[in-house]
Amino acid sequence: MPFDKKHILGLGELSAEEIKIILDTAESMKEISTRDVKKVPTLKGRTVVNLFFEPSTRTRSSFEIAEKRLSADVLNFSASQSSVVKGESLVDTARNFEAMGASIMVIRHGMSGAPFVLAREIGASVINAGDGSHEHPSQALIDIFTIREKKGRIEGLNVLIVGDILNSRVARSNIFGLRKLGANVRIAGPATIVPEYFRDMGAEIFYSLEHAIENVDVVIMLRIQSERKTLEYFPSLREYSGLYGLTREKLSLAKEDVIVMHPGPINRGVELTSEIADDPGAVILEQVANGIAVRMAMIYLVALGESL
Amino acid sequence: MGVLIKNGRVIDPSQSLDMVGDLYIQQDRVKEISKRIDAPRKGDTVIDASGQVVAPGLVDIHVHLREPGYEHKETIKTGCLAAAAGGFTSIVCMPNTNPINDNASVTEYILLKARTEGIVNVFPIGAITKGEKGKELADIGEMCEAGCVGISDDGMPVTDSGLMRKAMEYVKPFGIPVITHAEDTGLSAGGVMNEGFVSTELGLRGIPVASEEVGVVRDIILCELTGTPLHICHVSTKGSVRLVRAAKKRGVKVTAEATPHHFTLTDKEVYGYNTDAKMNPPLRTQEDVDAILEGIADGTIDVIATDHAPHSQDEKNVEFDLAPFGIVGLETALSLSLELVEKEIITLEEMIKKLTVTPSEIVGIERGTLVPGSIADLVVFDPGMSRTVNPEEFSSKSRNTPFSGWELKGVVSNTIVSGKVVFSHN
Numbered sequence: 001m002p003f004d005k006k007h008i009l010g011l012g013e014l015s016a017e018e019i020k021i022i023l024d025t026a027e028s029m030k031e032i033s034t035r036d037v038k039k040v041p042t043l044k045g046r047t048v049v050n051l052f053f054e055p056s057t058r059t060r061s062s063f064e065i066a067e068k069r070l071s072a073d074v075l076n077f078s079a080s081q082s083s084v085v086k087g088e089s090l091v092d093t094a095r096n097f098e099a100m101g102a103s104i105m106v107i108r109h110g111m112s113g114a115p116f117v118l119a120r121e122i123g124a125s126v127i128n129a130g131d132g133s134h135e136h137p138s139q140a141l142i143d144i145f146t147i148r149e150k151k152g153r154i155e156g157l158n159v160l161i162v163g164d165i166l167n168s169r170v171a172r173s174n175i176f177g178l179r180k181l182g183a184n185v186r187i188a189g190p191a192t193i194v195p196e197y198f199r200d201m202g203a204e205i206f207y208s209l210e211h212a213i214e215n216v217d218v219v220i221m222l223r224i225q226s227e228r229k230t231l232e233y234f235p236s237l238r239e240y241s242g243l244y245g246l247t248r249e250k251l252s253l254a255k256e257d258v259i260v261m262h263p264g265p266i267n268r269g270v271e272l273t274s275e276i277a278d279d280p281g282a283v284i285l286e287q288v289a290n291g292i293a294v295r296m297a298m299i300y301l302v303a304l305g306e307s308l
Numbered sequence: 309m310g311v312l313i314k315n316g317r318v319i320d321p322s323q324s325l326d327m328v329g330d331l332y333i334q335q336d337r338v339k340e341i342s343k344r345i346d347a348p349r350k351g352d353t354v355i356d357a358s359g360q361v362v363a364p365g366l367v368d369i370h371v372h373l374r375e376p377g378y379e380h381k382e383t384i385k386t387g388c389l390a391a392a393a394g395g396f397t398s399i400v401c402m403p404n405t406n407p408i409n410d411n412a413s414v415t416e417y418i419l420l421k422a423r424t425e426g427i428v429n430v431f432p433i434g435a436i437t438k439g440e441k442g443k444e445l446a447d448i449g450e451m452c453e454a455g456c457v458g459i460s461d462d463g464m465p466v467t468d469s470g471l472m473r474k475a476m477e478y479v480k481p482f483g484i485p486v487i488t489h490a491e492d493t494g495l496s497a498g499g500v501m502n503e504g505f506v507s508t509e510l511g512l513r514g515i516p517v518a519s520e521e522v523g524v525v526r527d528i529i530l531c532e533l534t535g536t537p538l539h540i541c542h543v544s545t546k547g548s549v550r551l552v553r554a555a556k557k558r559g560v561k562v563t564a565e566a567t568p569h570h571f572t573l574t575d576k577e578v579y580g581y582n583t584d585a586k587m588n589p590p591l592r593t594q595e596d597v598d599a600i601l602e603g604i605a606d607g608t609i610d611v612i613a614t615d616h617a618p619h620s621q622d623e624k625n626v627e628f629d630l631a632p633f634g635i636v637g638l639e640t641a642l643s644l645s646l647e648l649v650e651k652e653i654i655t656l657e658e659m660i661k662k663l664t665v666t667p668s669e670i671v672g673i674e675r676g677t678l679v680p681g682s683i684a685d686l687v688v689f690d691p692g693m694s695r696t697v698n699p700e701e702f703s704s705k706s707r708n709t710p711f712s713g714w715e716l717k718g719v720v721s722n723t724i725v726s727g728k729v730v731f732s733h734n
């Protein structure tokens with residue numbers, strides 16, 4: 001089956017087959033990263049623009065490296081230095097880059113659905129690098145890729161996501177993707193940020209981390225995003241960390257070969273203790289390394305679709 | 309000079325009339341309705357209404373005309389053109405213009421513009437508080453003298469219950485209703501669509517049904533306290549319908565309206581981040597739609613009103629969070645209301661009642677009737693004729709509708725205001 005999506009806007013929009021194609025392609029891309037010359041000419045002569053309307057270090061660097069390894073010309077745009085402050089609309093901004101010849105746009109935006117506006121209004125392929133509280137498909141694909149690498153499969157695994165589910169785009173993308181590939185997804189956190197509606201998305205809801213973690217293969221700890229006003233949903237970071245912070249003791253209730261993931265950046269001592277962050281069972285830095293391969297696959301596949 | 313409308317099905321709920329026959333207008337008044345009115349006099353206009361319905365001109369008590377201040381969205385002129393094209397002969401306009409209609413000079417400006425440029429009747433609503441800021445009462449008495457037919461801070465609900473009570477007490481001697489956009493803004497803060505499964509999937513901040521229902525409860529209780537007639541705008545939830553029904557049962561002077569979009573669509577329309585499905589109150593779930601339909605059928609919902617809220621395409625073609633709330637409604641309302649008849653929720657006569665005499669009574673205007681001697685505001689429409697909704701053909705300045713491309717029944721052939729044909733469709 002060929003991959004014929006022009007855009008990658010979210011895992012909610014992809015089929016299980018399409019997700020598998022991205023993961024398989026990422027495996028070949030990972031091999032490129034082991035070579036001496038970590039570059040292929042696939043996107044030579046094409047322009048990719050990274051439109052970042054929200055600050056990001058890791059996602060943007062990771063996309064940029066991925067684009068460069070595919071030999072694309074790369075333009076970086078971030079809102080702080082932008083004409084957005086002069087009142088230019090999202091669509092007009094994107095049209096300017098299109099006029100400069102950009103055929104793929106990677107967009108990070110603080111508002112849910114912004115990539116959909118672009119996909120509807122412009123001719124270029126759009127890759128969602130995180131939109132509001134909606135989706136963060138590349139991060140979830142990295143998580144799923146890493147889990148598959150470690151566990152050899154996704155189907156039947158028990159995966160627990162802990163933290164601010166309500167405001168998390170990583171959680172939504174992971175729930176969509178993991179459910180499509182047959183994993184059992186549990187979510188845990190304070191009731192104010194773990195809404196009941198997620199049950200209809202196929203997740204099992206827990207308010208106690210001790211209960212939730214029993215028998216799980218994978219724990220994904222979400223960052224408490226203080227910039228998203230998460231703090232009004234529970235009394236204090238101290239209370240949060242006491243109830244939902246991952247300690248070695250709580251982790252011992254999971255399966256013995258449990259792996260711990262975190263999309264970063266970590267608040268050490270809040271979501272997890274330093275000893276866990278630095279534990280061999282934590283695959284946080286491997287996630288970062290896999291990020292490049294997964295993002296190369298995403299760009300490669302939409303570029304392929306575009307040239308067909 | 310007169311107008312003779314021949315062979316139409318004349319339906320006028322104000323006099324329980326439903327008959328096939330002729331209607332004669334002399335100057336600006338309805339002169340006669342009977343089985344057969346003979347050959348017209350010289351200079352009379354004759355309209356053949358065979359197979360069509362002849363009804364009082366429709367009355368919409370919830371319209372945003374945007375002038376003064378937001379003329380790029382709509383003007384009094386274009387809003388009136390849209391009304392006429394949709395079969396409406398009287399529209400009641402909300403005060404959230406710029407400046408806000410919170411004093412008599414703005415009211416007079418609107419009425420002057422309407423007289424000189426508008427082709428249908430315009431009745432303004434005055435603000436409850438100065439600048440719709442919820443802090444101090446607007447010049448309610450003077451606005452009432454200038455021609456306002458009700459007061460409302462539509463879109464910016466009065467959060468201070470004490471002030472709301474004072475407004476309701478103060479307005480009582482003036483004999484005009486308080487029209488409430490019921491919402492507890494603490495519960496809806498930051499929300500852009502209905503809170504539920506769809507908002508969860510889309511990662512959009514939700515507006516819970518509770519935010520409307522808490523508002524409805526408060527205003528019903530204040531209505532009981534003060535005895536001032538209360539009209540509740542755009543009911544969108546199952547709970548609100550239940551609350552209004554219970555209040556009416558115990559004799560509270562409350563009336564309620566529903567919009568065509570709230571009785572037709574659900575929050576699923578938002579999928580794809582469709583900003584033409586963004587309005588406040590938001591589209592809810594099928595359960596809510598069903599409850600509203602029930603409320604329409606049993607009379608809990610008295611009125612169909614559009615909440616016509618024009619916005620330019622540039623304003624709507626942005627990130628969902630940034631898009632303004634609201635959709636246009638004047639040119640689709642009749643067709644969407646006819647769906648209620650088609651689905652046997654209500655009869656054609658009941659539908660016309662909710663679009664003519666009842667809304668007129670609520671705001672106390674002498675319209676919505678064909679009783680001989682009354683002002684000749686009429687609509688003639690073909691209820692069976694199909695059309696495809698094409699926003700490019702709208703008379704409104706704006707195109708923000710979720711019904712684009714819909715195949716709907718009901719085509720207005722003539723709209724008559726004070727005996728003059730102001731719109732006709734061939």
